[in-house]
Amino acid sequence: MYIYHYIKNKYVKRGMRAYRAYRQFRDGISARRYMRSLMRKHNFPELSKDQIDEAKSYYKSRGYNLINTYWHQYYTNINGEFHKEYMPYDIFNPIINPRLNQIKQSPALLDKNFTYNLFKDFNQPKRIVQNINGFYFINDTIVSLNEAVQACKNYKKPLIIKPTIETGGGKMVNLFATDGEKTSLDNLCIKDLFKVYKKDFILQECLEQSDVLKSLNPSSLNTLRVVSYLNDEGVHILNSVLRVGKDGCVTDNFSTGGLFCGIKENGDLKGKGYNSKGGVVEMSYTGIPLKECKIPNYIALKDMVKSMHFVVPYFRIISWDIGIDKNNTPCLIEYNTARQGIDLQIAAGPYLGKFTDEILAIGLE
Amino acid sequence: MIRYYPIKLRIKRFVSFIEGCLTKLNHRMNSRKKVRQLMSYIKIDYLTSTENKRVRQYFKSRGYNLKHTDWHAYYRTLNGELHESYIPLGLFKSELSPKLNDKLKWPALLDKNLLYRIFSDFDQPTRIIQNINGFYYKNDKVISEIEAIKWVSQQTQKLIIKPSIDSGGGKKVIVFNVLNGVTSYNNFTVEQLLLLYKNDFIIQEFLEQSNAMRLLNPTSLNTLRVISYLNRDGVNILRVAARIGGLNSEIDNYKAGGLLCNVDENGQFGSFGCTKRGEIKENTFNGAKLSECSVPNFGLVVKMIKAMHIKIPYFKMVSWDIAINKDDKPVLIEYNTYNQGLEVQIVTGPVFSDFTDEILKLCKD
Numbered sequence: 001m002y003i004y005h006y007i008k009n010k011y012v013k014r015g016m017r018a019y020r021a022y023r024q025f026r027d028g029i030s031a032r033r034y035m036r037s038l039m040r041k042h043n044f045p046e047l048s049k050d051q052i053d054e055a056k057s058y059y060k061s062r063g064y065n066l067i068n069t070y071w072h073q074y075y076t077n078i079n080g081e082f083h084k085e086y087m088p089y090d091i092f093n094p095i096i097n098p099r100l101n102q103i104k105q106s107p108a109l110l111d112k113n114f115t116y117n118l119f120k121d122f123n124q125p126k127r128i129v130q131n132i133n134g135f136y137f138i139n140d141t142i143v144s145l146n147e148a149v150q151a152c153k154n155y156k157k158p159l160i161i162k163p164t165i166e167t168g169g170g171k172m173v174n175l176f177a178t179d180g181e182k183t184s185l186d187n188l189c190i191k192d193l194f195k196v197y198k199k200d201f202i203l204q205e206c207l208e209q210s211d212v213l214k215s216l217n218p219s220s221l222n223t224l225r226v227v228s229y230l231n232d233e234g235v236h237i238l239n240s241v242l243r244v245g246k247d248g249c250v251t252d253n254f255s256t257g258g259l260f261c262g263i264k265e266n267g268d269l270k271g272k273g274y275n276s277k278g279g280v281v282e283m284s285y286t287g288i289p290l291k292e293c294k295i296p297n298y299i300a301l302k303d304m305v306k307s308m309h310f311v312v313p314y315f316r317i318i319s320w321d322i323g324i325d326k327n328n329t330p331c332l333i334e335y336n337t338a339r340q341g342i343d344l345q346i347a348a349g350p351y352l353g354k355f356t357d358e359i360l361a362i363g364l365e
Numbered sequence: 366m367i368r369y370y371p372i373k374l375r376i377k378r379f380v381s382f383i384e385g386c387l388t389k390l391n392h393r394m395n396s397r398k399k400v401r402q403l404m405s406y407i408k409i410d411y412l413t414s415t416e417n418k419r420v421r422q423y424f425k426s427r428g429y430n431l432k433h434t435d436w437h438a439y440y441r442t443l444n445g446e447l448h449e450s451y452i453p454l455g456l457f458k459s460e461l462s463p464k465l466n467d468k469l470k471w472p473a474l475l476d477k478n479l480l481y482r483i484f485s486d487f488d489q490p491t492r493i494i495q496n497i498n499g500f501y502y503k504n505d506k507v508i509s510e511i512e513a514i515k516w517v518s519q520q521t522q523k524l525i526i527k528p529s530i531d532s533g534g535g536k537k538v539i540v541f542n543v544l545n546g547v548t549s550y551n552n553f554t555v556e557q558l559l560l561l562y563k564n565d566f567i568i569q570e571f572l573e574q575s576n577a578m579r580l581l582n583p584t585s586l587n588t589l590r591v592i593s594y595l596n597r598d599g600v601n602i603l604r605v606a607a608r609i610g611g612l613n614s615e616i617d618n619y620k621a622g623g624l625l626c627n628v629d630e631n632g633q634f635g636s637f638g639c640t641k642r643g644e645i646k647e648n649t650f651n652g653a654k655l656s657e658c659s660v661p662n663f664g665l666v667v668k669m670i671k672a673m674h675i676k677i678p679y680f681k682m683v684s685w686d687i688a689i690n691k692d693d694k695p696v697l698i699e700y701n702t703y704n705q706g707l708e709v710q711i712v713t714g715p716v717f718s719d720f721t722d723e724i725l726k727l728c729k730d
Contacts (some may be wrong), residue, residue, distance in 0.1 A: 004394045026373065102498065108473035108679070115484060117676065132678045133467065142599065142675055196470070230500070234507065310483070310507055313500045
């Protein structure tokens with residue numbers, strides 16, 4: 001027993017350090033693997049030697065070794081703009097993100113059920129039934145399975161069901177209507193639908209979105225992805241884009257074929273939409289010119305994001321997904337910290353915006 | 366690169382297997398070390414071979430392999446009663462606790478700073494300032510370090526400072542006063558005191574407790590340790606014990622020399638208390654006779670625990686520390702899920718009470 005405690009005290013810290021190094025290596029290699037497969041698919045031309053040198057020397061001067069320029073190449077080829085400050089995912093995910101965000105806090109604070117408690121002062125979609133760790137809840141009161149089924153049965157409007165933990169990329173997010181015990185999802189009855197999700201899921205009322213956002217694609221909830229950064233001076237908005245779902249799709253995710261469109265300071269759309277296949281469009285699937293759209297209440301939306309970020313200072317960089325309801329009021333859909341996608345750089349420019357130097361310096365502390 | 370991924374998968378599986386085994390081993394070894402240390406303080410009345418066999422058989426019939434019966438011997442020596450259903454700490458931490466409580470959720474949800482948001486509808490000590498991830502907060506608003514120092518310096522009442530994460534056992538909990546910017550702790554200035562804690566701490570007003578609880582020991586905040594269990598029928602109170610501070614001690618922890626005493630379902634104290642060193646006492650250090658004491662408004666304590674546990678259904682078994690304020694109302698001090706001690710069994714009997722079979726079965730499923 002004493003030998004065990006001697007060994008533990010001597011080697012645990014070293015073991016943890018080795019594990020962290022392994023994770024950093026693993027995350028870097030996964031990111032590069034993903035990007036290489038994407039590049040192979042699109043067959044994008046190489047960057048010029050000057051561009052490669054410029055990007056590498058920029059990162060070198062900030063203490064980072066840019067071992068490839070895949071991300072610079074990918075973004076430049078899609079939007080035609082080269083920026084040396086583009087953030088590669090194999091630097092952001094293994095180095096910057098763990099330094100700025102306490103990843104260990106993510107499983108609890110990112111749980112979509114818990115956001116109703118955490119952000120109770122902010123507008124969120126109406127929840128009908130929640131399943132938390134196997135227990136059913138209606139309005140923060142524990143209920144039986146039958147009561148949960150009854151609540152869904154009585155609900156006449158379409159519902160959204162989604163997992164509340166380990167989610168992302170619109171996975172397992174489904175829109176359905178109920179007709180008695182039956183749902184419109186593969187004709188499953190409500191109880192069977194619950195069985196598919198097992199535990200930790202939520203049923204929300206489908207948000208009736210603002211007319212402006214609905215006109216771009218009525219089948220999906222089109223949201224804004226806003227990236228905020230917390231430092232000693234307060235919360236800053238690094239970037240924001242509008243995400244418009246693919247025609248006929250329920251979710252607006254870029255990975256499921258959606259569009260990214262940049263937003264100007266005053267809320268006007270920049271006019272060009274980009275999809276993950278490298279396509280550039282100037283009009284939505286519904287034929288609306290993007291440059292003629294203006295995000296309603298954009299200032300209020302940014303203020304909401306700033307106020308919400310103060311609630312979770314464990315994370316210094318957060319990607320927020322914000323919808324806008326039929327009254328043009330911003331509504332929190334979800335937020336991301338541990339696995340933030342950075343592809344919005346295609347439409348919005350370098351991910352860390354004017355704070356690139358400051359954040360890169362923090363990443364090395 | 367192609368070879369890396371199958372190898373990675375194997376390494377990942379192997380690492381998580383080893384991690385699980387090491388965690389279990391670590392809990393068992395820590396438990397054994399702890400029980401041996403506790404046993405060294407007193408003369409142990411070891412179990413006879415028949416008793417030993419009976420205890421092992423009890424656990425075996427429920428699917429658990431008991432490595433030793435030292436905990437049973439320790440509890441029996443102190444309270445004179447042998448129950449097969451005493452739960453050994455090693456078994457609890459290695460096999461039961463991970464099944465009852467979601468380990469991934471605890472770092473965030475146990476943060477004392479977050480309790481003010483999760484349990485905003487319940488009484489808690491008045492917070493003066495909070496430090497969350499290096500950012501200072503006063504009433505949920507971010508303030509600068511200078512403002513925080515100034516605000517603390519202005520306080521005239523007794524204050525308490527404690528770490529908000531990775532805390533326990535009264536570690537780094539300091540009670541102090543401030544006069545002209547200098548604290549009563551080693552004559553540190555407020556700035557020096559804050560520097561001592563760096564990040565993630567909280568300064569609260571020292572709670573003025575109920576007369577009934579103060580009589581037990583006026584120097585410490587004497588609290589109740591209430592253990593609750595959530596199942597399909599709702600929240601059940603498993604055990605309640607009073608924790609009374611040691612002579613001249615400002616904290617009530619058992620580990621720091623305090624006294625543990627059973628509290629029955631009517632709020633009435635048991636006839637004896639026990640110290641960490643195994644001393645059995647009928648009176649507190651202050652001379653109050655335990656059997657004549659009771660908890661004011663005990664019904665409100667139970668009601669409060671039942672309402673709070675519903676807010677964190679991620680944890681099926683929770684140990685709550687509850688104080689009673691000068692108006693005889695319960696106040697939440699903190700709660701524990703991951704590092705719950707089972708020492709209450711000395712005075713309360715088996716921790717799972719009437720739910721022993723249900724919980725042991727649940728953790729085997």
